[in-house]
Amino acid sequence: MPASRRVAAVTGVALAAAAALWWLAASRLALERGADAARAAALMLQALALARALALALWLPRTAVAQGLRAAWLEALALAAPAWPLVALAASASTLPALRVLLVEALLVVAAAVLPLAARALGRLLPRRAQAEPADLAALFGGALLAAALWYGHGRWPLLVG
8 A cells, every 4th residue: 555545544544543432522521411412423523524525625636636547536535435434333323314314325425526627637738846846735725725615604505414
């Protein structure tokens, strides 16, 4: 396994572990206060989806251009898949409809499939490395902007987030 794929897998596990730890603490606090712990599960699902979307947006374009589509797709799987058991547990603990959670996961998979294709096409359009580096920065900025828009505009996207 290449080093970059190992780093992607460790990043995916770290994201899932951080989300699980936060969910555990938030649920414990909610139960101590007599509040609903399902809200903590829904918030964790939202935060985990946004964190993985941002990680995919930042990670995949450069990998697709530098190492190819297959490597980018394998790294996307290594980055996203470690959270799937946690997503299943949190979805069962939250009051979100299962279809909504599945839709968000499906959109992440589609994004993981499309981002490398778009980056590869951009890499072919800009063959010189001096031209591709500003494009990498633009993709990085675009991914960060997308994640920020999803995070701050989550009230306007009721279908995708709770």
